[in-house]
Amino acid sequence: MTNILLVGIGGFLGSVARYKLGSWLLLSADARFPLGTFVINVTGCLVIGVLAGLAERHAAFTPEAKLFLFTGLLGGFTTFSAFGLETVLLLRRGEPLVATAYVGLSVLLGVAAVWLGIKTIEWLPRWA
Template sequence: MKPMILVALGGAAGAVGRYKLSGWVLHHSVSWKFPLGTFCVNVLGCLIAGILAGMIAKHDLFSPDTRLLLFTGLLGGFTTFSAFGLETLYLLKRSEHLLAGANVLFSILAAMMALWIGFELAGTGSRP
């Protein structure tokens, strides 16, 4: 029961964070066709995951319960790759093929770069 409570608490906090951040970005990019809110949430989520994973790799930080809360709960509730897929599909259905391709390409490249930067910021160097 304890693991489910940790995931639920983290997931609730992550979902609220996603809602607030993506809403703020949407408010400031209303005229954009590109799904910038989801893009920003995914990249930030990957940056945070990279930093936390790098800290764990270097310093063996966080108990298993804390890792469950942070990764499965908080980041699982925060990142929005299901929304990413749906928004990309909608772009394709509207024949916005270039924007759909840009969303896929930039989301993946920026997320991978954010993960790498997170590991570097955590001081792990090339060690996974």
């Protein structure tokens, strides 16, 4: 139960941070480029990289702290950071083909799945 609370509280804080930063960036951004999402994703990747480096080099976090920070806080802020970390870990493990497949398939199938979801709703009859 404690682990669920750690993830939930971290996720709440990360989601609120994403919302606030995204709202602020939306006010100052060119509407043609999704600056808010872009900055959030890159920032999340930088933060997860720093935290992963600290965890690896200095054993800086307990398992509970990792759950709160990585799964909860950063998971709520952006799952793209987890995607970035997993890709780097695959590369560092000496698996460039797996990393390339992971990146390519994630992007292609993710975009295709969004398209399919939208099309599925378009194909269904309207409710009212």
